[in-house]
Amino acid sequence: MSYWRLSVLPGFILLTGAIVALMARFVFSKTPMVGALADQVASYAFPVALVLAFVVYMWNLLAVLEWQRNPDAAACRHCGGPLGHIKDGRWGPYSKCFACGRNTPRT
Numbered sequence: 001m002s003y004w005r006l007s008v009l010p011g012f013i014l015l016t017g018a019i020v021a022l023m024a025r026f027v028f029s030k031t032p033m034v035g036a037l038a039d040q041v042a043s044y045a046f047p048v049a050l051v052l053a054f055v056v057y058m059w060n061l062l063a064v065l066e067w068q069r070n071p072d073a074a075a076c077r078h079c080g081g082p083l084g085h086i087k088d089g090r091w092g093p094y095s096k097c098f099a100c101g102r103n104t105p106r107t
């Protein structure tokens with residue numbers, strides 16, 4: 001079991017923020033219609049993405065730490081990893097594994 005999936009979504013958020021900031025700075029800032037807006041976006045996109053990525057990472061990390069602390073917590077039927085929140089699906093309630101990303105039915 002690995003915890004690398006904890007950092008996938010925060011990494012994607014950071015990358016998206018960096019790409020948006022760079023595109024706003026170097027592509028759209030010279031455009032006459034949206035130049036002022038692009039400057040604003042360029043200055044705020046990456047800091048907002050950084051804060052959002054940190055919040056998402058801490059949310060996932062706290063969920064995993066809570067799972068580790070509870071000895072009766074359900075585990076993934078595929079890898080034994082920690083499970084996320086219970087969701088309603090077509091075949092009944094299920095949880096997604098933080099480690100492998102597969103679904104485990106919850107009854």
Ligand SMILES: [Zn+2]
Pocket residue numbers: 076077078079080081097098099100101102
């Ligand atoms: Zn799993």
